[in-house]
Amino acid sequence: MNRFINRRRRLSSILLLVSLLILPSYAAAGTEDGKWAYTALGDSLAYGIQSDGSAGLSYADFLADDLENVDGLETFTKAYAVPGLTSEGLLSQMQTNEEALQSAAEADLITISIGANDFLQVFSKNPDELKNPEVVQSILQEVGDNYGQIVRQIQAANPDAKIFLMGYYNSFPAYPEEDQKLFIQLMEALNETIQSVASASGSDYVATFDAVAEDYDTYLPNPKNVHPGEQGYERISEEFWKAVKPYVPVSADRIAGADRYETAVEISKQGWDASNTIVLARGDHFPDALAGSPLAYHMDAPILLTKERLPAEVKKEIQRLGAEKAVVLGGTEAVSPFVENQLKGLGLTVQRIGGKDRFVTAANIAAVLNGEPEQAVLANGMDFPDALSIASYAAGKGYPILLTKPTRLPGVTAAALEDVDSTIVAGGTSVVSKEVLRALPSTVRYGGSDRYQTSALIAKELNPSDRAYIATGSDFADALTGSILAAKEKSTFLLVPPDHLDASIAEAAEKFGIRHFTILGGTGAVGPSAAEKHMEAAHE
Structure with missing residues (x-):
């Protein structure tokens, strides 16, 4: 990523002109020079677990690259993204980890991917439980409550931050079609819950379901692993960038x-x-x-x-x-x-x-x-x-x-x-x-x-x-x-x-x-x- 370090002069008049031409009406966050501090919170998707189980680039890394490409990135961290983290785990992190909360408090941009593991931990132990509507509703209620508290706590510490909440994709496209129906219904219900949190909190919701569905073979190359490959993460980041870019100062x-x-x-x-x-x-x-x-x-x-x-x-x-x-x-x-x-x-x-x-x-x-x-x-x-x-x-x-x-x-x-x-x-x-x-x-x-x-x-x-x-x-x-x-x-x-x-x-x-x-x-x-x-x- 190339940082402009050679001879350069800021053009305030042109900057204002371009802002008038193409910026939307809402206010821009960022430091005095228009650059953002970006913190990525959440689970293995924010951390970057790959389809082969190794650690690598996440959607957050690609999003940080997008910001860097337009000279809009001040700092970036995904240090508080934890593989396997549930909504309860992220809420606990925000309540007990002072460094994590401080990172969110100082950020101009925060992305969150959380909630899928609340279902996956049940699925790994007893998948039949997810066929019980009462169990599913209980999990959704807990995710919604935890997620709402997470966002409210971040906003109390940092009311000016732009927060983007990630919706989930179908993690099991290789399963038989009949079995997929259950997973798709679960993800649709989870995404509706996340959207409700976003709407209630004034945050932005980023859908990824349809984007990943465009090419499961490329984006989810390992049928035995729910994580994307690098191309999948890059595709998810494109959806984040579409949502984030209108807020980025020119x-x-x-x-x-x-x-x-x-x-x-x-x-x-x-x-x-x-x-x-x-x-x-x-x-x-x-x-x-x-x-x-x-x-x-x-x-x-x-x-x-x-x-x-x-x-x-x-x-x-x-x-x-x-x-x-x-x-x-x-x-x-x-x-x-x-x-x-x-x-x-x-x-x-x-x-x-x-x-x-x-x-x-x-x-x-x-x-x-x-x-x-x-x-x-x-x-x-x-x-x-x-x-x-x-x-x-x-x-x-x-x-x-x-x-x-x-x-x-x-x-x-x-x-x-x-x-x-x-x-x-x-x-x-x-x-x-x-x-x-x-x-x-x-x-x-x-x-x-x-x-x-x-x-x-x-x-x-x-x-x-x-x-x-x-x-x-x-x-x-x-x-x-x-x-x-x-x-x-x-x-x-x-x-x-x-x-x-x-x-x-x-x-x-x-x-x-x-x-x-x-x-x-x-x-x-x-x-x-x-x-x-x-x-x-x-x-x-």
Whole structure:
């Protein structure tokens, strides 16, 4: 889990803007910087007993990862989750274990899974007792009473905590269908009891029954064990995250340098402690760099930028990374022989991937990336926005980016597509015409009325995430170098106007429920002034 530790600046105005755009109306918990302390209480499901009986990751661990991914986690503990714990056991823990109660008292987020063992302990001794309605009703009454006391005690110590109560799944899907009816009825009755506690206490209920039922073989792989495997815990955590995410405060930070060259260096520092390879592109001329993101991601290498001479900060970054190889994008008109010699002077071996024009360069990059890809991305090579909007997605998938003219498919691009089964086209008909599409293998187009709507559409349809990297759509450099970091972080990527968040971007953010934004570049690239304008408009 990557914590933002490098150069960053909190953007209060953008943070407030995003909050207005996508936060629900209820108040956010958390520390002053918006991060949460999370305590997981309960039984073996909170602890993480696996389907083979070993200890491992629980749903709580995955939920903590989700919070960490949006820079929303301050602390996490599941130290007070106990395998085999019953509702009476958890109530006793809250009443007698001062450390456990203190952990709950200091938490912003608390999840609880308790109640199933109240039935399982009876089932393990005398399963026929569970066929007696009076016995079942007595257990349900005790679970409800204990659970209610547990939540009330936590709320008395911590009235501001967000509490989420887990519903249970069918633990015995491998049993004969007739026998399962009893278990399903018991779990449905238990879940109704837990829901009642949640409703009465103002807590949130998280259903898991249907989610686990989607694929019992995958989520409960051992028919002799009631516990999920790791994939099952991850699936349960997804249901928790759906419930928790609307409460999570939106956060934002910025990765920026004094100019595009230093911003690329700061992005490199953010994503790489070391790298054997760097990819180098011209910082003031986009054509040869457009197709470089998938190659850089494949090599796990940052993209750095150069002028006619290698900037001093870039030299320092190459040395910090301990790089031994440089892959130069474009011919000598893009990156000069002098720069190539500077790289060699730093002790690097140099591989140049170029061609007579941008289309040949892109085809050559595709060949180095993957000689015969099954799928490729096609974008207009005469401008940069659409290629960069899809760059992080293409990089993560290993798809090469090939370039075209608006109304004619270059021969070198057509040749590179000969062995490709299908094509993703980035951009509307004004940038990649219908005539070009007819020359392509099986094609899906993602294009809006302008670069920003295209960016939002690609993000929504291909690359949704709880976090987003944002770069200006009026220049290429920050989007190019940041696309690799976005791919590494499995984040969505959005282009925005330099002075405001376009309406389509706001729509995408609302649909995703994005909870962390990283802005790439200084305020000259994406400025905070428009955020204030949006806030003023929102209050009118």
